[in-house]
Amino acid sequence: MSKFIRFIKKSYLALILLFLYLPIGVLIVQSFNAGKSRAKWEGFSLHWYADLFKDRAIMEALQVTLGVAVIAAIVSTVLGTLAAIGIHSMKKRPQAFMMTLTNIPNTMPDIVTGISLMLLFIFTKVERGFVTMLLAHITFDVPYVILSVLPKLKQMNKHSYEAALDLGAPPVYALFHVILPEIMPGVITGAMLAFTLSLDDFVISYFTTSPLVQNLSTLIYSAARRGIEPTLNALSALMFIALLILLLIVNRRTADNSKKA
Amino acid sequence: MEESPRMIYLENISKEYDGVTVLSDINLYIRKKEFVTLLGPSGCGKTTTLRIIGGFEYPSTGRVTFDGKDITSLPPYKRRVNTVFQKYALFPHLNVRDNIAFGLKLKKMPKNEINKRVDKMLDLVNLSGYGKRSVDSLSGGQQQRIAIARALVNEPEVLLLDEPLGALDLKLRKEMQLELKSMQQRLGITFLYVTHDQEEALTMSDNIVVMNAGRILQIGSPKTIYDEPKNAFVANFIGESNIIRGTMVRDELVHFCGVDFPCVDAGFGNDKPVDVVIRPEDIVIVGEDIGQLTGTVKSVLFKGVHYEMMIEAGGFTWKVHSTTMQPAGSRVGISVVPFNIHIMHPMKEDESK
Numbered sequence: 001m002s003k004f005i006r007f008i009k010k011s012y013l014a015l016i017l018l019f020l021y022l023p024i025g026v027l028i029v030q031s032f033n034a035g036k037s038r039a040k041w042e043g044f045s046l047h048w049y050a051d052l053f054k055d056r057a058i059m060e061a062l063q064v065t066l067g068v069a070v071i072a073a074i075v076s077t078v079l080g081t082l083a084a085i086g087i088h089s090m091k092k093r094p095q096a097f098m099m100t101l102t103n104i105p106n107t108m109p110d111i112v113t114g115i116s117l118m119l120l121f122i123f124t125k126v127e128r129g130f131v132t133m134l135l136a137h138i139t140f141d142v143p144y145v146i147l148s149v150l151p152k153l154k155q156m157n158k159h160s161y162e163a164a165l166d167l168g169a170p171p172v173y174a175l176f177h178v179i180l181p182e183i184m185p186g187v188i189t190g191a192m193l194a195f196t197l198s199l200d201d202f203v204i205s206y207f208t209t210s211p212l213v214q215n216l217s218t219l220i221y222s223a224a225r226r227g228i229e230p231t232l233n234a235l236s237a238l239m240f241i242a243l244l245i246l247l248l249i250v251n252r253r254t255a256d257n258s259k260k261a
Numbered sequence: 262m263e264e265s266p267r268m269i270y271l272e273n274i275s276k277e278y279d280g281v282t283v284l285s286d287i288n289l290y291i292r293k294k295e296f297v298t299l300l301g302p303s304g305c306g307k308t309t310t311l312r313i314i315g316g317f318e319y320p321s322t323g324r325v326t327f328d329g330k331d332i333t334s335l336p337p338y339k340r341r342v343n344t345v346f347q348k349y350a351l352f353p354h355l356n357v358r359d360n361i362a363f364g365l366k367l368k369k370m371p372k373n374e375i376n377k378r379v380d381k382m383l384d385l386v387n388l389s390g391y392g393k394r395s396v397d398s399l400s401g402g403q404q405q406r407i408a409i410a411r412a413l414v415n416e417p418e419v420l421l422l423d424e425p426l427g428a429l430d431l432k433l434r435k436e437m438q439l440e441l442k443s444m445q446q447r448l449g450i451t452f453l454y455v456t457h458d459q460e461e462a463l464t465m466s467d468n469i470v471v472m473n474a475g476r477i478l479q480i481g482s483p484k485t486i487y488d489e490p491k492n493a494f495v496a497n498f499i500g501e502s503n504i505i506r507g508t509m510v511r512d513e514l515v516h517f518c519g520v521d522f523p524c525v526d527a528g529f530g531n532d533k534p535v536d537v538v539i540r541p542e543d544i545v546i547v548g549e550d551i552g553q554l555t556g557t558v559k560s561v562l563f564k565g566v567h568y569e570m571m572i573e574a575g576g577f578t579w580k581v582h583s584t585t586m587q588p589a590g591s592r593v594g595i596s597v598v599p600f601n602i603h604i605m606h607p608m609k610e611d612e613s614k
Binding site for chain 2: 157159160162163164165166167168169170173178181182
């Protein structure tokens with residue numbers, strides 16, 4: 001009997017995982033398919049990958065994606081870390097208020113964020129393109145950085161900063177030599193999270209850029225309307241792998257952090 | 262103790278947080294090379310007073326001077342004082358040596374000079390050879406010593422200590438009390454020490470400042486504070502005591518529990534209400550017929566060095582410490598020599614002096 005229950009439990013889990021990962025599995029397998037047909041396996045080939053790297057539009061979109069992700073991650077990490085330090089040193093009530101303000105954008109649907117940013121740019125007559133997409137990404141990254149830095153600040157001995165001042169450190173020196181080293185794990189996690197979210201984003205990017213500046217997700221979306229090229233399978237497979245690795249690292253770091261706490 | 266010059270002056274210091282008064286009109290000076298303890302229950306304002314001297318808080322009114330110079334609004338990193346924090350606040354990302362060297366590096370001292378001083382400090386706190394260790398690997402007592410070394414290496418003129426022994430167990434705490442006291446005497450540094458532990462204060466201090474509810478109740482040597490508490494709060498907080506309402510009949514004669522007792526205090530006026538303090542160890546148990554009061558032993562507790570007996574006599578339950586035990590229920594007489602009867606002005610609800 002217990003064997004049977006264990007079998008049921010295991011197959012249930014397997015079924016769920018199958019549903020989750022089968023589509024991606026199919027996609028990855030298809031990316032190695034020599035033929036163009038999606039219904040028939042015509043032998044193993046890497047030529048879609050080769051084509052991918054020769055495709056100008058895709059390579060440009062890759063540059064945009066990485067450019068936005070890197071800059072957005074750096075800027076939002078600096079802003080978010082400083083904001084977290086500020087929020088942490090606030091009194092209880094303003095702190096609770098700021099945390100609510102921080103959490104609201106996180107719970108807001110991307111489509112709302114995207115459309116409202118688009119309306120803002122139209123209203124202020126800012127031409128949409130790389131810069132507007134970058135600004136949008138920074139906007140949605142900052143709360144995540146704040147949320148990964150704050151717990152580290154809370155763990156810190158509340159007198160550490162004062163101890164540094166007491167030993168003769170001016171506030172800026174204390175920030176760089178005492179506070180930052182102690183919250184660094186949270187800062188790095190925040191930066192990686194921001195980078196991943198930025199790579200991952202489609203909806204907000206779609207509303208805040210122009211057709212002339214595409215990142216990978218908007219490019220795939222517009223290409224898909226014309227019919228899926230197998231190169232896109234290869235591209236999607238690569239993106240999946242890259243994000244998977246990043247997420248694994250972030251998860252490992254968060255697990256380590258909470259273990260230490 | 263010889264009178265050394267006054268170094269730190271707190272003048273009319275008051276502090277409010279969001280409309281709540283935590284310090285009201287504190288006046289206090291600290292002499293050079295003195296060991297001063299701020300003593301009081303939690304929330305009495307002792308830590309706030311320390312933080313005002315350290316520069317972490319600014320008083321709402323009043324001023325702080327250091328060697329005659331006004332330092333009221335000087336930031337902490339420009340003051341010639343160093344602090345040992347309650348939970349040590351060592352920097353976990355630095356090893357023991359770098360923790361101690363933190364202040365010296367800021368002074369741009371040459372490296373070999375820094376190393377020499379750090380080694381000397383490690384030696385002073387009996388932790389030489391621990392330089393490379395991470396601070397997390399040290400025990401509470403060791404972390405405490407590193408925190409002291411980190412502060413002392415900067416050769417401050419005043420060391421502020423905020424309940425530094427609070428997190429240690431009893432035995433270690435007693436050891437560290439003696440160690441701190443001898444360190445202070447050897448180095449000739451002024452110590453300003455905050456604690457709620459009256460025994461700690463009595464053991465270590467040259468002078469004790471008893472605080473309650475944001476006010477200073479009494480300043481004096483441990484002996485003065487113990488033997489001549491100014492009011493019932495101080496008497497109760499410092500050591501155990503029996504406090505009885507009484508009437509000063511005239512100079513050197515006080516009436517309580519229906520009996521006149523000769524005493525040595527004077528100047529309270531005739532037939533004035535007073536508070537009378539008698540320490541439990543000053544009550545002598547004598548034969549039933551020769552006591553100033555007679556009563557019954559209600560309970561006996563063995564406390565190690567002595568027995569603690571509760572004796573009901575004259576309508577009051579007396580706490581009595583004695584090395585000889587009288588069984589519960591026995592009839593005894595108690596008497597007190599005049600010198601051990603201490604008279605105080607009765608405490609008002611809002612006690613300031």
